Amino acid sequence: MANQLFARKSIDKLSADAFSEGAHNLKRTLGPGNLIALGVGAIIGTGIFVLTGSAAAQYTGPAIVLAFILAGLGCAFAGLCYAEFASMIPIAGSAYTYGYATLGEFVAWIIGWDLILEYLFGAATVAVGWSGYVVSFLRDFGINIPPQWSNAVGVEMVQDPETGAWTRITEQLITNFAEKGIDISTLPHATGMFNLVATIAIALVTVLLVIGMSESAKFNNIAVLIKVGVVILFIMAGANYLFGHRAEAATNWTPFIPENKGGFGEYGWSGIIRAAGVIFFAYIGFDAVSTTAQEAKNPQKDMPIGILGSLVICTILYILVSGILTAMVHYSQLNVAEPIAIGIEKTGYTFLRDLIKIGAIAGLSSVMLVMLMSQPRIFYTMSKDGLLPPIFGKLHPKFKTPHVSTILTGAICAVVAGAFSVDELGHLVSIGTLLAFVIVCAGVWYLRVKEPNRPRPFKTPLVPLVPILGILVCLGMMAGLPAETWYRLLGWMAIGIIIYFVYGKKHSVIRKENNL
Template sequence: MASKIFARKSINKLLQEAEGGHSDGHGGHTLKRTLSATNLIMLGIGAIIGTGIFVLTGSAAAQFAGPGLVLSFIIAGIGCAFAGLCYAEFASMIPIAGSAYTYGYATLGELVAWIIGWDLILEYMFGAATVAVGWSGYLVSFLRDLGINIPPMWWNAPGIELVQDPKSQAWLQITDQLTQSYASQGLNIVTLPHATGVFNLVAAGAILLVTVILVIGIQESAKFNNFIVFIKLFVVFAFVLAGGYFIFRNPELAADNWTPFVPENTGEFGHYGWSGILRAAGVIFFAYIGFDAVSTAAQEAKNPQRDMPIGILGSLVICTILYILVSGILTGLVDYRKLNVAEPIALGIEATGYSILTDLIKIGAVAGLGSVMLVLLLGQPRIFYSMSRDGLIPPFFGKIHPRFQTPYVSSILIGVVCAITAGALPIAQLGEMTSIGTLLAFVIVCGGVWYLRVKEPDRPRPFRTPLVPLVPILGIVVCLAMMAGLNIHTWYRLLGWLAIGLVVYFLYSRHHSKLNKNNNLPDAN
């Protein structure tokens, strides 16, 4: 039994498929190699610059780290650098669509591949729900500027208690820290307008709309993605320049908002202090998951052995620098206790008084987050398709629509579940679930590189992760440390999700695995 559940896919056969040695087994052809290193960097930036920078910076600063969020981004960036180096080795060595799922199947065996595939559902589906919640915040804020007010109970999760800020008119989630902030200004929070969330219809509607688009079919090109990336980068640079200039002109405001840089711990692990910085690093790690999208495009890269490491590491470096700048400027512009909103970047630019940029940033965020939502909801059915092709989940998940030529069954199923999730859960819970799922996948990828170096040291590696096993070990340690900093309830949800996955594997997947149905299991070479 052990030999079956840890059976590995043949790397050589995977490489033959990547080079067009035969069809995909479904009468189709291999993917066309059209993406350059620049395309891959832009793809990575396009996927990384999204909810993490436009949304989670605010909630992580307000609830966990304060201005010390800058340090959280540095910690998360270091963890990503180690994981990115490991991803780069795999992507150049096994340039196949499927990312961590394929790497796991080819190196650590079927059970590990199943765990990664099951875990990636958290990354993509909960990730899309998180993006939708952030998207709804920016859209509602933009509509408010146009005089169209959507009642706050219909763009917030059930039970969320809100108060309307008298200055910005934004609806903020009520916390002890926010109450204290108002009290220090001589305001009694009880006297301000209140509301309670019922269901985030705006976020749920966005998911369903994107799902319809994906079922009907959408043809994306590298040029279109590059256009969206430029819009997002323009918005981020506009915020950095405008916010930085305002802070330069008003250093006393920033000094006040940055003091203390690491707020004193409340007595509870993860709420400010250094444990808060660690927890925030785990929460905002969600911001970095986009570089995983680069590895999924390995089979479409012109020269994957050279271009994949450039795409992964290049996009990671650029985005880490931008994240550090944005988080530092944002917490300098606005009291961190007021940043627990769905549109913190818009709130930050409003604090500068540069009203001409406010709507521009909101429009850019709506467009940028919309593209990320599309990419995530596009990616999840592809993973289901790969798993169903391998026999690990029922074949209807890979069923293709006869007219639209899209995996419509899995797209609709994912869309409906994701819409309910986006409408019912607050962004903090969604972000943490996405982060812990991503961190677990990164731990497994780092372990896979180390394992394969020992198991097959002579296999050609166009890109070699430096200092093995040190770099994979550091990647595992840093990612596990960030996982340890997350809420215990997030761990319970992860373990519960993995337990359900193992039940599904041993009751269904193990018996339907196409790899194990072959009497002569392919070797691991």
């Protein structure tokens, strides 16, 4: 029974399949620049434009900088392990395929099912953030989208009398209004019915992905240039402001680590750990590069460049942005949908406000694109292995894209994006991704012991130290997440295991080949 559950794929056969040509294979069009851009496109998004503010306000204060460093450290260890696997096994399945080649079929299925949390639910989370910035941008031009159709089901909101913006009701918001002498019960209220704006965003990105990979990559490259340019503008404007307001910056950064309020995650060092787990969502994306391995021109050389290059660039930008933002604006004021725009208004460069929002919209668009590009490629690979029905592996005769799984992914994602809020989705995405990273780190360590002489175009340094540190840091961030997130993860995994034993186990290609 154990041999059946943990049957492994041949790495040699995987490598041979990766470089085979034919009508049923993905088209190789991506170079190292495209891969770095895809990574940056996936990483810089909701984390920097949305979660930075809410995590600082709720968990860390100015110490959000330390939370980003901790989360980035965990990603660095995992990124090195991903780079080794991506160069050895340059195939579209990412962590799913790496698990299949090292730890066996059942573990591979667990990862594949788990990756749905990262990519499909991740795209839905980003779409909700995209909706917030689009609504805010249109409001600046006098176009007001009803809050009932730009928020998740059941979300209670109130209209800010100063800005006219609709804001989610929280205890902190009630306190802030009370300090200004405003009774929140006297303000206009609304309840979210369905986030139609987020749904439309997912639909548009899905159409683009069906048309083709090269077209999607071109769109992504443009979006990445816009959002990186906007992030750099924010850093320059913020730094210039702080040089002239050093006393204000010192006040906002004092204390750097706010005193813990008595519960785990309520500021203090436990707040930093919890925030690292939450903002880990901000780093999700570098691993998405590995799902395009069969569309890279020279994957053995270029995949490590794409993965590690995008991770380094984004980590530097995150640390600078979070530090400058919390120095300009007191952290208690940052629990809003567009914290970067709040920071720009503080500088006095109000002409940059709309530019920041355009950059955020472009940035979030590219994240949705990469996430929705990655998920169908996981389904494509799982279908080829017999663990999912053959329709998931079908390619469009003209565009050579997995169009059926792309459309299905987009349809489900659109419904999820419309029905749920960022908070509900974000934690689930983070814990699912962290679990995948733990398994990838364990796989590299296992394979070094099992097959030490296998050729590795890129080698993770300091094995087993790096994989062990990757496992420990990721498990630590998982432990910092709320208990209800763990319950949802366990429930999701239980559903996946049932599907595996009902369908996947019976149709597995490797089982048929090995007569298991």
